Amino acid sequence: NAGxxxxxxxxxxxxxxSMTLQCAQDMNHNSMYWYRQDPGMGLRLIYYSASEGTTxxxxxxNGYNVSRLNKREFSLRLESAAPSQTxxxxxxxxxxxxxxxxxxxxxxxxxx
Amino acid sequence: GDSxxxxxxxVTLSEEAFLTINCTYTATGYPSLFWYVQYPxxxxxxxxxxxxxxxxxxxxxxxxxxxxxxxxFHLEKGSVQVSDSAVYFCARxxxxxxxxxxxxxxxxTVNP
Numbered sequence: 001n002a003g004x005x006x007x008x009x010x011x012x013x014x015x016x017x018s019m020t021l022q023c024a025q026d027m028n029h030n031s032m033y034w035y036r037q038d039p040g041m042g043l044r045l046i047y048y049s050a051s052e053g054t055t056x057x058x059x060x061x062n063g064y065n066v067s068r069l070n071k072r073e074f075s076l077r078l079e080s081a082a083p084s085q086t087x088x089x090x091x092x093x094x095x096x097x098x099x100x101x102x103x104x105x106x107x108x109x110x111x112x
Numbered sequence: 113g114d115s116x117x118x119x120x121x122x123v124t125l126s127e128e129a130f131l132t133i134n135c136t137y138t139a140t141g142y143p144s145l146f147w148y149v150q151y152p153x154x155x156x157x158x159x160x161x162x163x164x165x166x167x168x169x170x171x172x173x174x175x176x177x178x179x180x181x182x183x184x185f186h187l188e189k190g191s192v193q194v195s196d197s198a199v200y201f202c203a204r205x206x207x208x209x210x211x212x213x214x215x216x217x218x219x220x221t222v223n224p
Contacts, residue, residue: 033211042216043214090155090156097205097210097211098207100144101156102158103157105154
C-alpha cells in the first residue's frame with residue numbers, strides 16, 4: 001500500500017547541474033501534480049497532468065520540465081538548477097481531483 | 113481571482129485548549145472544500161472534506177462545516193493534544209482548471 005512514492009528524499013546540487021525528481025503512484029489515479037513548498041509561500045503548483053499523455057503549466061513552471069511517462073509515473077526535471085529552486089518538492093495524485101489529493105513525502109532539494 | 117484565505121499563524125495553545133483555524137474562500141459556485149495536515153518532515157495528509165453546503169467534515173476529533181452564507185470552512189477541535197502540532201492547510205477544488213487551490217497554511221504548536 002505504497003501510495004505516492006518520491007525519490008530521492010534529499011538532494012544537494014550545484015548551480016547549473018541537472019536532475020530529475022521521480023514520482024510514482026500505485027492507486028491507478030488519473031491526475032498527477034508537482035508542487036513546491038517554501039517558507040511563507042504555502043504550496044505552489046509547478047506542473048500537472050490531468051491524464052496520461054497530457055501536461056499543463058501551473059503557477060511557477062519556469063525552470064522546470066515534466067514527463068508523464070505512463071499512468072503511474074510523473075517526473076520533474078531541472079535542466080540547470082539555480083539557488084532559487086531550493087525548496088521542498090511534493091508530488092500528488094488524484095483519481096478525481098474533487099475527491100482530494102494523495103501526497104508523497106517530499107524531496108528536499110538544496111541548490112548551492 | 114478565486115482564492116483561499118486562512119488565518120496567519122503561528123498558533124500556540126496549551127494541551128486541552130479549544131482550537132479554531134479560520135478559512136474563507138472565494139469561488140464561483142460551491143466547490144468541494146478540504147483541510148490537509150502536514151506533520152513535521154512529512155507530506156500533506158487529507159484531514160477532512162465537505163462537498164456541499166452545510167456538510168460537516170470530521171476526523172480525529174477535528175470538524176469543519178461548509179458555510180455558503182459566509183463562504184467559510186473553519187477548522188475546530190474541542191481539546192487539542194501535543195500530537196496535533198502540525199501545519200494545517202485549507203483548500204478548495206477549482207473545477208474549471210481541475211486543481212486544488214491551497215491557503216498558505218497555519219502552523220499549530222501545542223504545549224504540554
